[in-house]
Amino acid sequence: MLTELALGRGDLDKLAELRGDAARVEAIIADPATHIVGVSGGDVAVDGSALADVRARLGMAHATYLIGQADGRTFVAAAFDVPPAGFRSLREVGSALGDDEAAVATAAVALDQWHRLHTHCPRCGTPTVPAMAGWERHCPVDGTSHFPRTDPAVIVVITDPDDRLLLARQGTWPQRRFSLVAGYVEPGETAERAVQREVLEEVGLAVGDLDFLGSQPWPFPASLMLCYHARTTKVDFRVDGEEIVEAGWWTRAELAAAVASGELLLPSGVSIARRAIEDWFGEPLREA
Numbered sequence: 001m002l003t004e005l006a007l008g009r010g011d012l013d014k015l016a017e018l019r020g021d022a023a024r025v026e027a028i029i030a031d032p033a034t035h036i037v038g039v040s041g042g043d044v045a046v047d048g049s050a051l052a053d054v055r056a057r058l059g060m061a062h063a064t065y066l067i068g069q070a071d072g073r074t075f076v077a078a079a080f081d082v083p084p085a086g087f088r089s090l091r092e093v094g095s096a097l098g099d100d101e102a103a104v105a106t107a108a109v110a111l112d113q114w115h116r117l118h119t120h121c122p123r124c125g126t127p128t129v130p131a132m133a134g135w136e137r138h139c140p141v142d143g144t145s146h147f148p149r150t151d152p153a154v155i156v157v158i159t160d161p162d163d164r165l166l167l168a169r170q171g172t173w174p175q176r177r178f179s180l181v182a183g184y185v186e187p188g189e190t191a192e193r194a195v196q197r198e199v200l201e202e203v204g205l206a207v208g209d210l211d212f213l214g215s216q217p218w219p220f221p222a223s224l225m226l227c228y229h230a231r232t233t234k235v236d237f238r239v240d241g242e243e244i245v246e247a248g249w250w251t252r253a254e255l256a257a258a259v260a261s262g263e264l265l266l267p268s269g270v271s272i273a274r275r276a277i278e279d280w281f282g283e284p285l286r287e288a
């Protein structure tokens with residue numbers, strides 16, 4: 001199993017029972033001991049490798065979300081339309097933040113991205129309003145409640161009978177940039193069936209037995225990555241030429257050498273893809 005994944009750690013009490021109590025939430029926001037986390041889409045306000053407190057800029061925020069409590073501290077996110085100075089992408093800083101602050105930042109980014117993309121009622125088209133301390137939106141016309149989305153996606157460690165690893169390059173990625181095969185779970189499908197379908201579609205390999213390795217929230221904008229290990233008895237792959245344009249089998253020695261020389265570029269350390277590749281490899285991979 002993959003444990004201790006960046007963005008997936010931390011022991012956050014979401015304080016969900018307080019979300020409907022507007023007076024309590026207001027009091028929490030007004031309490032100077034509450035940490036106000038700045039969020040703007042995928043960016044968060046940081047000070048070195050910790051979350052900054054943006055209480056001084058609270059008046060510029062257009063919304064607040066009650067995130068929760070961790071290690072004796074209470075966190076509220078303040079959302080800004082445009083990231084002010086001092087904001088950085090969670091993709092970049094996620095692996096540097098402490099476990100609890102990473103969980104706080106992940107929840108804040110996930111919520112803010114949802115609010116940005118889901119501004120209107122899917123039933124009647126009326127603009128909806130935030131509710132429940134940022135964890136719902138309500139339609140003022142038909143009274144419906146709408147909840148933050150999480151879209152399940154699968155990502156697959158594919159190995160052959162010699163325990164070589166298959167890495168693939170999507171057409172939209174730069175040259176030399178490779179990662180694991182991945183894709184969204186489609187409606188009506190199990191996660192396991194999605195793995196088999198994606199692997200067959202993208203690299204033409206049939207895989208049977210699957211082991212579940214772990215999951216990671218990936219709020220860019222709304223994914224939950226479900227990681228599996230799939231073993232194949234065949235080595236002859238065939239890239240689809242659409243989503244995947246290149247692929248190849250790697251031994252551990254070949255991969256270490258290619259990463260060290262810069263011939264191969266892997267996904268960043270914050271991603272479950274990188275962690276799963278290094279789990280197969282046996283230790284962290286060093287770049288040039």
Ligand SMILES: [Zn+2]
Binds near residue numbers: 121122123139141144
């Ligand atoms: Zn409506």
